[in-house]
Amino acid sequence: MAGTLALSLYTPNVKVRHMTGKSCGNRAIFKPTKEWLEKKYWEEGLTLREIGELLGISGTAVKEWFKKYRIPTRNSSQATKLSFKRGKRKRCPKCGKILPKNGKHNCHAIPEEIKERALELYNKGHSTTKIAEELGISTSVIHKILRKAGITSRYTKNIKITIPSSKEDLAYIAGILDGEGCIQVRLLKHNGSKWGMMKCEVIIVNTSKELIDWLSKKLNLDIGVRKRKNPKWKPCYYVKTTNMYEVLLLLKALLPYLIVKRKQAEEAIKLIEEYLSIPRSERVLKEVMHHGI
Numbered sequence: 582m583a584g585t586l587a588l589s590l591y592t593p594n595v596k597v598r599h600m601t602g603k604s605c606g607n608r609a610i611f612k613p614t615k616e617w618l619e620k621k622y623w624e625e626g627l628t629l630r631e632i633g634e635l636l637g638i639s640g641t642a643v644k645e646w647f648k649k650y651r652i653p654t655r656n657s658s659q660a661t662k663l664s665f666k667r668g669k670r671k672r673c674p675k676c677g678k679i680l681p682k683n684g685k686h687n688c689h690a691i692p693e694e695i696k697e698r699a700l701e702l703y704n705k706g707h708s709t710t711k712i713a714e715e716l717g718i719s720t721s722v723i724h725k726i727l728r729k730a731g732i733t734s735r736y737t738k739n740i741k742i743t744i745p746s747s748k749e750d751l752a753y754i755a756g757i758l759d760g761e762g763c764i765q766v767r768l769l770k771h772n773g774s775k776w777g778m779m780k781c782e783v784i785i786v787n788t789s790k791e792l793i794d795w796l797s798k799k800l801n802l803d804i805g806v807r808k809r810k811n812p813k814w815k816p817c818y819y820v821k822t823t824n825m826y827e828v829l830l831l832l833k834a835l836l837p838y839l840i841v842k843r844k845q846a847e848e849a850i851k852l853i854e855e856y857l858s859i860p861r862s863e864r865v866l867k868e869v870m871h872h873g874i
Contacts, residue, residue, distance in 0.1 A: 610637045613632075613636060618646060618650065618652055619652055621635070622652070622654075626666075626667070629641075629643045630643075691718075691722065691725075691726065695726075696726050696730075699712050699726050700730055700732075702715065703723075703732070705744050705746070706834075709723040740824060740830075741801055741824075741827070742800055742824070742827040742830060743800060744800075744830055744831065744834045745800075751834055751835060751837075751838055754796065754799065754800070754835060754838075755838035755839045757785055757792070758839065759840055759841040760841070762783065762784060762785040763785075764782075764849050765780070765782040766781050766828075766849045766852050767779070768780075768852075768856075779825060779853070779856050780823070781823060781825045781828040781853060782821060782823045782828070783828050783831055784819055786818070786819040787817070787818060788818070789818070790818050793818040793820055800820060804820060805818070805819045805821065806819075825857075828849070828853065829854070833850060
């Protein structure tokens with residue numbers, strides 16, 4: 582008979598058809614109640630498509646019933662968790678990304694040698710852009726490596742200083758800083774405000790123009806001149822940096838070779854790193870920060 586249903590109301594995973602062989606379209610086998618839909622969807626964990634197969638209609642038609650009864654549906658996070666629970670979705674064992682349904686995946690796991698090289702270059706003062714160009718990867722990957730290593734990325738737009746790669750140069754600069762240099766880290770509090778600002782400075786002063794020229798070339802810092810009151814005295818030349826990130830990079834590089842100012846450098850590094858670890862919107866002066874060096 583035309584129009585007579587050939588299958589049971591609860592036969593799962595089977596498309597319901599008329600005796601004539603034509604599909605039922607969007608006409609359900611029976612009118613589902615709100616309680617029945619909620620039980621199938623939330624308690625039994627069925628999808629809209631699977632509920633539609635029970636009713637002989639499409640998932641889109643089932644969604645209209647959900648709208649009519651005002652039944653909430655799963656968000657993307659809940660749907661993903663359900664897929665993992667049912668074994669329909671899996672993660673890549675190398676990079677941890679969710680595999681597509683077809684199982685095909687171009688793994689973007691970062692090799693360990695790339696991570697080590699990126700961290701090494703970053704600690705030497707290279708910008709993320711230069712590191713990305715050298716390693717042939719994107720800057721977003723570099724930032725991802727830094728985040729996983731627990732390193733707070735610095736602002737490199739105003740960083741001009743270059744750290745020498747030679748250990749001999751670093752040891753020589755550390756000796757000059759021990760004898761002719763000064764390290765300052767102070768926290769300034771605005772009048773009537775709880776917000777604070779850190780002021781950092783590393784300066785090396787000497788009357789030898791040749792020495793200061795050499796430091797300027799090695800560290801890529803500008804040369805300054807201090808005029809003396811007595812014209813018979815030699816003028817003082819200096820190189821300095823007041824950039825917080827440059828100070829941090831320089832002190833970390835020179836720390837293994839410092840002797841006289843080693844404790845000052847360690848304290849300065851500790852204060853700067855603590856200051857940078859606090860979000861900008863929460864940089865309120867704490868008790869530990871109330872002193873300078």
